[in-house]
Amino acid sequence: MKTCIYNGILMDGIHKTQPGGLIIEDGRIQSITTDTKSLPSCDIMLDAKGQYICPGLIDTHTHGIGGYDFNDIAKLSLREVAKQEAKEGVTGFLASLVCETHEDMKQLLTYYEEQEVDGFFGIHLEGPYLNRQQKAVMKEECLRDPMLEEFKEYLHISSKIKSMTIAPELPDAMELIRYGTAHGVVMMLGHSAGTAQDVLAAEKAGAKGITHLYNAMSQHAHRAPGIVTGAVLSKLMCELIVDGVHVHPDIVQATYKMIGAERIVLISDANPCKQLPKGEYLFSGKHVLVDKDKAIVKESGRIAGSTLRLCDALRNMCTYCGCQKETAIAMASAHPAALYGWKKGRLEVGYDADIMIMDEQFQVHQVLRQGIQIQ
Template identity: 35%
Template sequence: MIIKNGKVLVDSEFSLRDVVIKDSKICGYNLDGLMDNQVIDAEGMYVLPGFIDVHTHGGNGIDTNLADKEELNKLSEFFATKGVTGYLPTILTDTHERTCEIVEMVGNTIKEQKEGSKILGIHMEGPFLSHEFKGAMPDDLIVDCSLEKLMEYEVRSNNNIKTITVAAENTGVQELIRYAVAKGIIVSLGHSGATYEDCMMCIEEGANRITHTFNGMRQLHQHQPSILGAALESDVYCEAICDGLHLHPGIVRLMIKTKGIDRVIGITDSVMAAGLPDGKYKLGVNDIVVINGDARLVHGDSRAGSTLTMDKALKNIMEFTRLPLEESIKMLTINPAKMLKIDRNKGSLDIDKDADIVIMDKDMNVIYTIVEGKIVYNNNLID
């Protein structure tokens, strides 16, 4: 495949060049001697790395806790329409038995997946969290850290647990972090009211990310810095839900100024209502209602994820920060790839990396999504 005439983002700069794809990889930028290839004319368009969403509970009527393999594949197809080339289905805290069933289903889907955005692994949001800062997590299903349970999740998922969110004050958390890090599982801190000291201790043990920073956690206080103090001071990655509801634009700017843009990851935390009208929906075991695009628990005062999509997240980040596209897009591409330790193959358009590409028009609408060299979404009405 050849992508011609586009404004291609390489090394944080745009240049007019062609992109040559062979055997799922980007193999060069020179068309000399190439003939009889599939050609995409991207004149006037941006050729960008595909988006990576490391925290999503669903979209288009599909919930990751409730989905079967067919529905999960449909979710992958929906995400492809939003420029997503890779994502982590995020499992809400559920019963141990049901969690085992879910991770097994996702693991089997990963083995057989052919269409849409690629499932890169599983993000487990719980069940080892805080009761006080549970947010939309079902309180009665939050439990103490258990290596035995985590090991069972690993086995049932065919070793596809990529990340797990834990609360720093949860009983047994340090032992679990040590085990997870040794197994290559990325540990994130979230849904936590822990002290600054406990959070820094978990970071020293290897926790490397903060789940939906500023949301579902004790807030910053000059005498009790808590998880936010640890997040902003240390080198961990910080997730940010840039929907304009979870974070004020000034907080997004503050986070970037404090952390540096290379340590902030844009996520959706989307629920099954993403892409759909207001109404009543599910989030795992919870009943939720969406009013004016804002998802909340039916019973309670907590937000319940978002209706954000990744293409809209990019537009919001650019609007909130006034940063150019070549800077803003890092939060959705190379940053999550580095956090997941897959940046050797994904996250940018360097030669020999996977051809995970989104092509957007001048108004930042998704026109093509390409996953490992295969077109999985085409919105070009001319073709």
């Protein structure tokens, strides 16, 4: 079955932004046309109505949505998660798992290994090899030093593990980073009290990125260069939560100027309470208060993940930094796709037809996943 999306403006931040359309067949982009007058005959003709035709957004760091918690598989529906994510233009996501005991994590990995849901791209293990000094909302009793044999067991159980966050200063962290990299896992650095030199050493060992830059890590102090300093000095990709809460807008702008758009990956780092009404909920074993655009731990008052829609992150990025729409789009599509080696995130022949159609105000109007309209 062939689908033609026409009467739109092609925009992916990689190629020239211009009027045109797409021809889709077998879930992939078959051809791209800039001829707005002569359209091929297709089974489905989808009018973009002059709006932007963009790659679908990819959220590589989210803990759930609408009350569905990736760590709580008893109540989880990945299909419902995928439906809710599509409403904000997200055509693919990684399920970020917070720390659990070794046995509980094995149960989670066994469950996910059996899941085949469109839009579910795999698992991001946020720990358990994290620094207790930078635990954030992680369960401290589940944090531990790197254990390669334990990690090997995780990889034996699950082929769905796509990334892992690790604190590079912990004992044997470099060995685990090298092993994970060699086995196709994108190793990310975070929840760390390490130094800039730890980051650079981890980069040499194969690490590919920084988890939610600025949050739960040592900072850019002029006499004590930490993980943030290392992020600037390195060539690693940097996740950024652009909700105006996790990172001040001025710091977002400074980051954009310091490291450039090419190294930024926009994420939500959403907690499972996202899209729920104001109230009190449970996340990572803690009572979380959700009010408007913020979630905090009831007992401590610290931030407990975001309630950010990824399409709103695009708007915020443009507002804070003055960058173009296409630049922000690439940060949430082409950049994460390139980091993970997925043939997605671009309007290019042969790439997966995960498509979002949005207007000038970043409102999502239509979404296609593998060429099939789902929103």
